[in-house]
Amino acid sequence: MANHKCVDYSLYLVTDSSLVPSHTTLLGQIEQALEGGVTIVQLREKDMDTGPFIDLARQVKALTQKYNVPFIINDRLDVALAVDADGVHIGQDDMPLVEARRILGHGKIIGVSCNNEDEARQATTDGADYLGIGAVWFTSTKELKKEPLGVAGVRRILTSIDGYRGYAVAIGGIHLENAEELMVGASTSGTCTLNGLAVVSAIIGATDPKAVCEKFVKVIRAAQGGATRDSVSHLLSQCHLAIKNIHSATPMVHHITNNVVINDNANATLAVGASPIMSTNRVEMEELAAVNGAMVLNMGTLNDIDTMILAAQVNNRQGNPVVLDPVGGGATTFRKSVVQRFVTEARMTIIKGNGGEILSLANRGGRSRGVDSLGNVDEQVAVAAVKELALKHQCIVAMTGPIDYVSDGVRTFALHNGGPMLAVITGSGCMVTSIVACFAAANRSDYLMATIAGILTVTIASELAMKRQEVKGPGTFRSALIDELYTITHKNPEFIQQYANIRCLA
Numbered sequence: 001m002a003n004h005k006c007v008d009y010s011l012y013l014v015t016d017s018s019l020v021p022s023h024t025t026l027l028g029q030i031e032q033a034l035e036g037g038v039t040i041v042q043l044r045e046k047d048m049d050t051g052p053f054i055d056l057a058r059q060v061k062a063l064t065q066k067y068n069v070p071f072i073i074n075d076r077l078d079v080a081l082a083v084d085a086d087g088v089h090i091g092q093d094d095m096p097l098v099e100a101r102r103i104l105g106h107g108k109i110i111g112v113s114c115n116n117e118d119e120a121r122q123a124t125t126d127g128a129d130y131l132g133i134g135a136v137w138f139t140s141t142k143e144l145k146k147e148p149l150g151v152a153g154v155r156r157i158l159t160s161i162d163g164y165r166g167y168a169v170a171i172g173g174i175h176l177e178n179a180e181e182l183m184v185g186a187s188t189s190g191t192c193t194l195n196g197l198a199v200v201s202a203i204i205g206a207t208d209p210k211a212v213c214e215k216f217v218k219v220i221r222a223a224q225g226g227a228t229r230d231s232v233s234h235l236l237s238q239c240h241l242a243i244k245n246i247h248s249a250t251p252m253v254h255h256i257t258n259n260v261v262i263n264d265n266a267n268a269t270l271a272v273g274a275s276p277i278m279s280t281n282r283v284e285m286e287e288l289a290a291v292n293g294a295m296v297l298n299m300g301t302l303n304d305i306d307t308m309i310l311a312a313q314v315n316n317r318q319g320n321p322v323v324l325d326p327v328g329g330g331a332t333t334f335r336k337s338v339v340q341r342f343v344t345e346a347r348m349t350i351i352k353g354n355g356g357e358i359l360s361l362a363n364r365g366g367r368s369r370g371v372d373s374l375g376n377v378d379e380q381v382a383v384a385a386v387k388e389l390a391l392k393h394q395c396i397v398a399m400t401g402p403i404d405y406v407s408d409g410v411r412t413f414a415l416h417n418g419g420p421m422l423a424v425i426t427g428s429g430c431m432v433t434s435i436v437a438c439f440a441a442a443n444r445s446d447y448l449m450a451t452i453a454g455i456l457t458v459t460i461a462s463e464l465a466m467k468r469q470e471v472k473g474p475g476t477f478r479s480a481l482i483d484e485l486y487t488i489t490h491k492n493p494e495f496i497q498q499y500a501n502i503r504c505l506a
C-alpha cells in the first residue's frame, strides 16, 4: 500500500472528454467540479496519444494542486510517471498491480477495478490502496463485459474483504438520484465500507457541474453521518503539534496501574517523551497531583480502590486530566460496582476501554470474559455506546478494538489503524491508555484530539513494528512496538498524518 493513507475518496471524479458539453472544455468542467467539492480526480482518456495526454495531464494536475486534491491517471503508468501524478487506476486487463507497485513504489496511490469477490480479495492481498467496485448499474459511458452488481453486489464484495484497511469506491451508472441508495445500502459495519462514489457522466456531462457536485457532496456526507474532509484533516494536522507539546512539557504521568503491565507502561510513557511515576501509596497522592501532568487509573489488579478514588479526586482538584481504563470492567459484579464508584465519586476526563468494558459501562451487554477484548462490535452499537457515555459523563470515551471508536458525545471518529498482533501481547490496551494520558497531559485544550493522537501513535507504531524484519512473533513485536513509539514521537511525527486511516462519523 502507499504511504498516503489519509485520502478523501468521497466524491471521485473520473473524466471522459468525449462527454463534455459543447459550450465548455474538459478543464472547465474539472475546475467547476473541484469548486463543487470533488475530493479526488482521475484523468481517463481512452483514445489520446501519449504526447497530448501528458500535456493534458499537466494541466489537470495544476488544477488539482490548486484545490489540494489527489490526481490519478487511468491505466497509463508512463503518463503518471511523466507528470508525477499521485497515483494510477488500473483495470483487470491492465498492468498487474504488483508490477505497477514495483514501478511506482509505495509513495503512490494505486487503485484497482473489481467486479467480484475474487478480484477484490486479490487486489487487497496485492496491496491496492483502494478498490473501484463496479459497474453498479448499466451505463452508456462504458461497454460492460459483466452484469451490473447492483447495491447488494457492492455490499457483498465489501463484506468479503472485511479486514482490508484500504478504501473502496463504487462506480457505474451513479447519478444524484441513486447516490443515497448506494451509499446507505452498500455500507457495512466491518472494517471495509464504501468510502465514496466515482462518477463520470453525471458530472463531466453536466451543464452545471459545480451545482451537481455540491448536491453529491451533501448526499454523500449525510450518508456518512456528516463527516467533513476538514474535520478529519484538521484533527490530524494537530497531532504533529500535540507531540511537540509533549516534548516541551515532558509531563509527569502518574499511573496506578496493574502489576502485569507496569513495566511496559512506564517504558512506553518514556518512549513518547513523558515521565512516568507508578506510585500507589496514599500518603503522596496529593503532593503528586500538584506536579502531575495526568493520572492513569487502570483497574487491572484492583488493590486499593479508595486510594485510586482519592488519587482521581486530588487530580480533579488540580485540573489534571484523569484517564480511566476500566480493565475487566464487565467481568464480575464487583468490578462493575467499582467502575460505577470511579465515575460517580470522581470526574473522568477520558474513559478508554475495550468493547466489553465500554458496553458494560454503557449497560449495553458487554459480556464477561476476563480482561481481554470481545473483538468486533457492531458499528452502530459501538457508536451509540461511546456517544451516550461521553454525554453522560461529560468526557471523552474511546472503545478500542479492531476498529477504535472515539467520541466527545458530539463528534465521533472511527480509527482503522493497528493489527492483530496488538491482541497477542498482554497490556497493549493499557499501553494505549498510558500514551493517551501522555497526550492529554500536554494538550489540555483538546482532549478529543489528544485521545485520537494517542491511539493513533500506538496503532501506527504497531503497523511499523510489524514491518520490521527482526519481528518474528509477540516477543520481538513488543520490543519493536516501544522502539516505534519512540521513532514516531522523536523522529517522524508526520507519520501520524501520513498513515492515519480515520473516518469521521458525525
Ligand SMILES: Cc1ncc(COP(=O)(O)OP(=O)(O)O)c(N)n1
Residues within 6 Å of the ligand: 012, 014, 042, 044, 074, 075, 089, 090, 091, 092, 094, 111, 112, 113, 114, 131, 132, 133, 134, 142, 169, 171, 198
Ligand atoms: C475509480 C474507478 N473505478 C473503476 C474504474 C474502471 O477502470 P477500468 O476497469 O480500467 O476501466 P476503464 O476506466 O479503463 O474503462 C475506473 N476507471 N475508476
Ligand SMILES: Cc1ncsc1CCOP(=O)(O)O
Residues within 6 Å of the ligand: 014, 134, 135, 136, 138, 139, 140, 141, 142, 171, 172, 173, 174, 198, 199, 200, 201, 202
Ligand atoms: C469507467 C467505468 N468502469 C465501470 S463503469 C464505468 C463508467 C462509469 O461511468 P458513469 O459514471 O457515466 O456511469
